Structure formats: C-alpha cells, structure tokens
Amino acid sequence: MPEHFRRLQDSALYTRLGVVTVLLLLISLTSSARSDLPSLGEDASINIEREMKLGRSVYRKLLSVGLVETDPLLDRYINDLGFRLLAGIDNRVRDYRFFIVRDDAVNAFAVPGGYIGINRGLIAKALTQHQLASVMAHEIAHVELRHGLDSMAKGSEINTKTILAMIAGLALGGPAGSAVFYGGIAGSQQAMINFTRENEYEADRIGISLMGNANFDPQGMPEFFAIMGKLSGSSGSGIEYLRTHPLSNNRVAEALGRAQNMPPGRNQLDDYLLFKDFLQFVSRNHLEDQGSDFRRALASVKAGEHDRADKMLADLYRRDSDNIWYGIAFAQNLEHLERETEAELVYRRLLDIFPGDYVLSMHLLRLLKLVGQYESALVIGRQLENGFPEKQQVYFELSEIYESLHQPSLRMMAEAEFHRITGNPQQAIRLYDQVLKSPETDLATESKAREKRLILLEK
Numbered sequence: 403m404p405e406h407f408r409r410l411q412d413s414a415l416y417t418r419l420g421v422v423t424v425l426l427l428l429i430s431l432t433s434s435a436r437s438d439l440p441s442l443g444e445d446a447s448i449n450i451e452r453e454m455k456l457g458r459s460v461y462r463k464l465l466s467v468g469l470v471e472t473d474p475l476l477d478r479y480i481n482d483l484g485f486r487l488l489a490g491i492d493n494r495v496r497d498y499r500f501f502i503v504r505d506d507a508v509n510a511f512a513v514p515g516g517y518i519g520i521n522r523g524l525i526a527k528a529l530t531q532h533q534l535a536s537v538m539a540h541e542i543a544h545v546e547l548r549h550g551l552d553s554m555a556k557g558s559e560i561n562t563k564t565i566l567a568m569i570a571g572l573a574l575g576g577p578a579g580s581a582v583f584y585g586g587i588a589g590s591q592q593a594m595i596n597f598t599r600e601n602e603y604e605a606d607r608i609g610i611s612l613m614g615n616a617n618f619d620p621q622g623m624p625e626f627f628a629i630m631g632k633l634s635g636s637s638g639s640g641i642e643y644l645r646t647h648p649l650s651n652n653r654v655a656e657a658l659g660r661a662q663n664m665p666p667g668r669n670q671l672d673d674y675l676l677f678k679d680f681l682q683f684v685s686r687n688h689l690e691d692q693g694s695d696f697r698r699a700l701a702s703v704k705a706g707e708h709d710r711a712d713k714m715l716a717d718l719y720r721r722d723s724d725n726i727w728y729g730i731a732f733a734q735n736l737e738h739l740e741r742e743t744e745a746e747l748v749y750r751r752l753l754d755i756f757p758g759d760y761v762l763s764m765h766l767l768r769l770l771k772l773v774g775q776y777e778s779a780l781v782i783g784r785q786l787e788n789g790f791p792e793k794q795q796v797y798f799e800l801s802e803i804y805e806s807l808h809q810p811s812l813r814m815m816a817e818a819e820f821h822r823i824t825g826n827p828q829q830a831i832r833l834y835d836q837v838l839k840s841p842e843t844d845l846a847t848e849s850k851a852r853e854k855r856l857i858l859l860e861k
C-alpha cells in the first residue's frame with residue numbers, strides 16, 4: 403500500500419512528527435487557505451455549500467492531527483445524541499457531524515456547516531445525557547442561526563488568522579497546542595463578543611426548545627449551568643467554555659424559567675454512564691478500580707488483568723446480552739486472551755440482534771482480518787460498503803483485505819473511494835487511471851472505474 407495512504411490513517415504519526423508537521427501544515431494551509439477556504443468578502447453572503455467546505459476543512463485538519471476520537475462506538479453515541487436533537491428541526495439543510503475532541507479542557511464548539519466538537523473534558527463534567535444534550539443543542543442553534551458567519555463576513559482576516567492559529571496550535575500538540583487552539587477560537591469570539599451576547603441568549607432559547615422537541619429533559623440546561631458556575635468558582639479561569647460562554651445571572655435565570663415551563667423530557671435511552679466509562683477507558687492510561695461493575699471490569703482490562711476482566715464482563719454480558727457496550731468490551735477482552743473464536747461468536751450473536759450494525763460489523767471484520775480469514779472479512783466488508791458507502795474507514799479496511807487477497811485492481815478501487823471521501827479527488831482519479839491501465843483489471847471493474855472517474859471529473 404502506498405505510504406501516503408497509510409499515513410492518512412495513522413493519525414498518531416502526525417502528532418509524532420512534531421515540528422515537521424507544523425511546517426507541513428502551515429505550508430499546506432497557505433496554499434489551501436486560498437483554494438479550500440471560502441473568500442469572505444464584505445458583501446458575500448455565505449451559502450451553505452461554502453459553509454460546509456469551511457467546516458469540512460477544519461474537521462479534516464482536526465482529524466489529521468489526531469484530535470478527533472475515532473472509536474466507532476463512542477463516535478456513534480455522540481452522533482446519535484446529536485441527531486436526536488436535530489430531529490426537532492424542520493427542513494434541515496446541513497449534514498451535521500458531531501465529534502469528541504481528545505482534549506481535557508472543558509469546551510465545546512461549532513464550526514460552520516454543522517461540525518460540532520465536544521471535548522472529552524466537558525463530557526467528564528456533564529452528569530447526564532440531558533446536560534450534555536443542552537450544550538450540543540446550544541451549539542446546533544449557533545449553526546442553524548448562522549451565528550459568527552455574519553461577523554466573519556465582516557472581517558475575513560479574523561477568520562483566516564483564527565484558522566491559522568488553530569491549526570498551528572493543534573500541530574504543536576500537548577497543553578501548549580491546546581492553549582493556542584482555544585486561544586484561536588476564543589480570540590475570534592472575543593472579536594465578535596459585541597455581536598454575540600445576544601446570540602448566546604438566542605442559542606440558549608433555541609437550544610432548549612430543541613431539547614424539548616426531542617424529548618430531552620430541559621432541566622439539563624440550567625443544571626449544566628450550575629455545574630459550570632461551581633467550576634468557575636473553584637478552579638477559576640481554566641474553563642474554556644466559560645470564556646466563550648460567560649455565565650451571567652440573566653442567562654441562568656432565563657434557562658431556569660424556560661425549563662420550568664416545559665414538560666420534563668421522557669427520552670431515557672440512557673447509555674450515558676456506559677458511554678462515559680468507555681470514553682475514559684479508551685482515552686486514559688489508567689482507570690481506578692471503583693464505581694459500576696462495568697467500570698471496574700474496564701479497569702481490569704486496562705491493568706492487564708484479562709482473566710479477572712473476563713469473569714466480570716462475561717457476567718455482565720450474560721445478564722444483558724443485547725447490551726452492545728458489554729458485548730464489545732467482552733469480545734475485545736476475549737481477543738486479548740486470544741480466544742478469537744469465542745469473540746467472533748459474541749459479535750455474530752449481537753449482529754443477529756442488530757443486523758448490519760456498523761460498529762459490530764467493523765469489529766467483526768477486523769477480527770477476521772487479524773486471524774487471516776480474508777474471504778469472510780470480505781463478505782462483511784462488502785455488506786458495509788453497501789450499507790455505508792460514505793464511510794472512509796470501510797474502504798481502508800477493504801483495501802487491506804484486497805491486498806491480502808492479491809487483488810491489486812480492487813485494492814486501488816477501494817483506495818480511490820477512500821481518497822474521494824477524504825476530499826482528495828485528484829488522487830482518486832490517478833488511481834482510477836491506474837486501474838484502467840492495469841492488465842489485471844477485469845471488465846466489470848474497468849467499467850466501474852471509468853464511470854466513477856467520469857463522475858469525479860465532472861465535479
């Protein structure tokens with residue numbers, strides 16, 4: 403597999419490249435700042451497509467420097483939560499993308515186009531899904547009301563500088579990078595602060611009604627304000643979210659008043675605590691052996707006590723065998739114990755309950771690859787390709803499977819799809835050209851490559 407392709411995948415590598423990465427990113431940004439980012443003139447009304455383009459470019463940078471949590475189960479949870487809130491919007495035009503940011507600062511932010519980042523630091527502070535939903539609903543409201551874009555249209559320079567500061571900060575990594583990043587975002591909001599105090603009230607108002615429409619408990623909003631209020635009292639100015647979202651008495655009182663006049667939400671699909679435990683499991687080096695049975699089991703996995711974890715997780719899974727969090731943790735631990743056949747059985751049983759489920763299918767596919775069952779892995783990979791044709795990860799896995807099965811043309815086709823989705827159509831077209839030139843390519847693949855190449859060229 404070509405080196406550049408592999409590198410796209412290994413986001414950790416970017417972080418390790420350190421200084422070189424900063425330079426590369428800055429170079430790529432100076433060129434892409436002109437081509438990718440919309441130019442925001444005085445009178446330019448920013449259309450949705452440009453908004454999406456700006457959002458996508460910021461999101462991709464975050465992804466490429468390893469700041470986006472990519473665990474599929476966690477990623478799906480945060481997106482399910484977000485999309486439940488979006489159900490309350492009529493005639494929605496934006497494709498939203500919610501993501502967890504691998505950063506412990508308490509913060510959340512919206513990038514135009516519907517890219518909404520929530521730091522794991524903020525998730526750690528939210529005690530219920532309703533509290534977390536209140537922050538996400540507020541950020542959705544900023545996007546829907548196009549807050550910030552008016553101000554950006556008034557000063558394109560602020561915008562470009564901000565994005566530059568963000569990217570430079572991100573590439574530095576660690577706390578210093580984080581400070582530059584949020585400094586960048588906060589700085590841009592500082593510049594807009596005169597416009598946005600009203601915007602914040604408006605986002606609260608629309609946000610809480612989104613919560614109501616989606617059947618979340620609106621009390622989550624004043625509750626989360628109370629938590630933020632306490633944090634600002636104890637640990638002072640370290641809370642990034644409060645820098646961009648100052649908590650005035652007015653703001654708190656209004657949220658309380660609104661919540662009291664709304665019915666309590668009944669939306670209690672509450673995997674929230676499992677989600678929080680699993681997020682800590684994925685993101686930390688060590689978990690304290692305390693709290694719920696699930697958390698203690700995960701702590702054992704983290705500590706390398708896989709036999710102990712096996713007993714605890716088997717017990718949880720048996721008691722609640724359609725619980726996907728228990729099932730996946732159980733199966734992953736079985737993989738650690740090199741009991742792959744049993745792990746496969748757990749994934750397959752869960753897939754009987756949730757046919758075609760993306761997360762379970764990905765886990766099963768990776769396990770089958772690991773044990774060298776490429777033909778079986780390919781069956782799952784093809785199902786995933788049909789069900790989720792826009793998921794880049796699917797094509798990454800498929801390309802590896804085709805490589806192992808010595809099918810170079812199909813491998814290149816999968817790589818081309820990967821590049822198309824990740825916003826690199828030139829590379830995709832080059833790969834289609836190679837497919838068309840290769841003597842290995844069969845007729846069906848050839849015509850598919852020709853068709854896909856044409857679609858990209860016409861764009």
Ligand SMILES: [Zn+2]
Pocket residue numbers: 540544602605646647
């Ligand atoms: Zn806000």
